[in-house]
Amino acid sequence: MSDTAAAQDVFHFGPFVLDLHRGTLVKGSTPVFLRPKAHALLVYLARNMGRIVPKAELMDVVWPGVYVTEDSLTQSIREIRKELDDQEQIRTVSRRGYMLVGSPRVAEEPNGRPIVAVLRFRNESGDPQREPIVDGFAEDIITGLGHSGSVTVLARNSSFQFPSQEPSAWADAASRIGADFLVEGSVRWSGEDALVSVTLVDGRKLQQLWGQRYEAHDVELFSVQREIGEQIVNRLVSRLDEATLQRAALRPAQSLEAYELVTRALAILRGQEHVEPEKALPLLEMAIARDPSYGVAYAHLAYCKFSMRRYDEVDHKALEDILLIAIRAATLAPGSAVPPRVMAVVRLYLRNHAAAEGDLRSALSLNRYDADSIEQMGYLMAMRGRPLDALAWIDRAARLNPIVPPWYHFDRALALYGLGEYQAAAEALQLPPRRQLWHRARLAACYAQLNDHERCSRELEAVFEAFPNYPLVWIAREQMPYERPEDIDHLVEGFTKALGLAGRPLGREH
Template sequence: MSVADEVFRFGRFTLDLRKGTIEQDDEPLFLRPKAYACLTHLARNMGRVVPKGELLETVWPGVYVTEDSLTQSIREIRKVLGDELVRTVSKRGYMLAAGTGPQALPEIGNQPIVAVLRFRNEGGDPANEAIVDGLAEDIINGLARFGTLTVLARNTSFSFASHAAAEWGEIRSRIGADFLVEGSVRRQEDRVLAAVNLIDAKVGSQLWGERYQAEGEGFFAIERDIVEAIIGRLVHRVTATGLKRSSRKPITSLATYELVLKGVTLLRDPAQADLEGAEALFNAAIARDPAYGLAYTYLALARSLNAEFYPVEPEILAQARDFADKGAQLAPDQATSRRIQSLVRAFMRQHEAAEHYLRIALELNPFDADCIEQMGYLLVMRGKPVDGLAWLARAQRIDPLQPYWFEFDRSLALYLIGDYRAAAETLEQSTKQTPWIRTRLAACYAQLGEIDEARRQIALIDDMGGKFSARAYMKIIPFESPADAAHFEEGVLLALGEKS
């Protein structure tokens, strides 16, 4: 254990185990030995719900004491720290609710906020929508890599198409962007014509505009040129390394790229994903270009995505893992490749490996909303719901019109810390009341003692038909801690009218 591991800071307090002290703003405080031992164990498990039995065994090893002794120590800690930092999680235990140093999030600060609006498809052919959206999304990813801008995520930016100047102010007021990137794309077989403009949304003026024309692989040079031009006008200096990392490894044809984009579109909403259709498109892309890493990455996602809602055979997940690893090998500088590596490992309950790959993804692109949101989800799975909530909140800042699964993950963190009402309210706001959302709602209402409402949610699931099973679903969420799994199963079983 390092020296840093012996010093914990939360709020205005510092617990220094080397010195055996607790201080507030450098002023010493006093705790009796058992209360200090309780706080020490809670600090070493900061953000995790520590069961009462575990605290009793740690603080009073080999000695039988009642829970009254533990309650008295917690009461003493709260007198010193206040009620907010030490939370009681009903029927489970206690948690020191403060973020940990190593989990610190990258700061947004006062960086300018940029939104890349959905580009216009000038030709009007729906078959070209994937290419049009793909160019705008690649610009988002390229800009986000620099860390000198806050780039709003696709879900928020694409809520608006490129508009006339009269509407720029309204867009700014709705999503808070300082600058807008808007444009259009015309596709003529392998020839692409693109027009892109950079807008100062505060004053409604155009800062820069350019037209591009390319054929075949030249299309990908357009993306880098656009990113460089925008960065060059919004920051003082662009490093060559940053530009290199913002560009995509060339592929053999625009058609290959388009196949992957169309497949990704079919996976955009996990609740309505066409997994077979997406897999067919990714396999077709691989047949055209066996070295295209992102095709393998998204094939891994398509192969494993069902694991979020239904039991999946281990062999299927093993195949997804192999595809994800190959994708990362071929595209090691793509944050998406590492993020999917992480997600597949999470589904396989290989939590340490999942966090390892996700941290690599965040090093590659620390401002990617999907990576940040997934870190929130993963920390919740690892028994650190408070840290998870902090990451999820940051993802929401980058993607304020976030997709519903951001709130879906947030609700589970709230459930694990015992805030069942807030968890239920979060789920009730979802625009898509899927069977798995209703299962979580049922668990929340059951824990609140509102059994009639809990059973109504279960009945609504039954009315939907299909192969979904609340009983099976409660077993597949990849919690690392058996106590967290038991906590969720308890709520579902209560809703089903069964004892846990």
């Protein structure tokens, strides 16, 4: 048996190790003995660790072709708990099933690596049209540092909350986002020539460690980005893996104009209030016309097209066409984590969950500290019915992105709802200052599960006041990319209860 195959047959949960190849269950060095049916039940729960397994599924697997009542299942669960001497290791989720609680495999922790925050660079050109390209320049430094694997880089959302400025502001930035080191800088243009100034700051001592000025003409700017990343890493670690640096040397755009068009499109796609992908689409198409080999532009084009169709009727042909664009992006930019991340989200909505997970793991192998990919893995785990795994991934993303974006709370709420922790899910949904109708509908479902008639009705009335025929049950069944029908049914159950409390019909059905 290969090491990989053997590892797949060994499960760790709490102080216990279940080895299917050897047929053993041990606590430390002490064997734990279970009767055959209880052992088979534990094995199946271990193979689905972190997932809520319905009672009917467990009974079909452990007692195939035999009619038994739930009492047999309950008795076996009781036996396992007694032998494990732990009532919490196997969790009962009311009316849904059982789940074995273990430690999911998440992205690698920093392990003492320096934590670096690249602050938003100053645009000293005096031209606001240059703002996106200055942001893109700083963001690409973040990406390059993340590729190196030698430092932990905080996500753009958090570090860009603090513009590069006077030393008096360094302490606030370092303390609020927990960075050991800050990178601040500015870009100034004279025609097509750029003057870049960069400073590396010790976030604890609030001292400048290194500073440099660079001059670049047109696409030379991309070489400057890489050189800045190399010099920062060299000053923060004693050894630098040349192989990871080579991998970090992504093929840049061949046209600064194409690069600027992409950065302008991203500024639209990342809008805080209302994202309008239809406005970003022509910019991305123009960027590709300027540089047909610009792989990352194709990746963002694919995501833009996906965003425009996300809340429409599911059109598999359209999604497959979008996936082909993302695959082309991956071919043109094999060292970038963006194309596989986009491929993952499209495959998820094509209901190809295993392939989506594979894409995300590919993205993380390229950039293990990409908070967007890590958080997206959390969402995927929620859609695969693995809520504990989802929470672990989202927590990991939040450590890299300490000023948490709204969607982290929304995705955390999905995982908590899946666990039946409706109060915690409602609290997560309430954290963002603004919620769309879909999030208010989900909040109503949480309150309905808690039998909180007043709050449920208030949220639901707000939804129907804005959209009288809002098809929340249809959206749950047709638009939410859950892998397992029982998870869809669980969400529909909440909406059905909410509609009942409000005295409203179910609405649009399929």
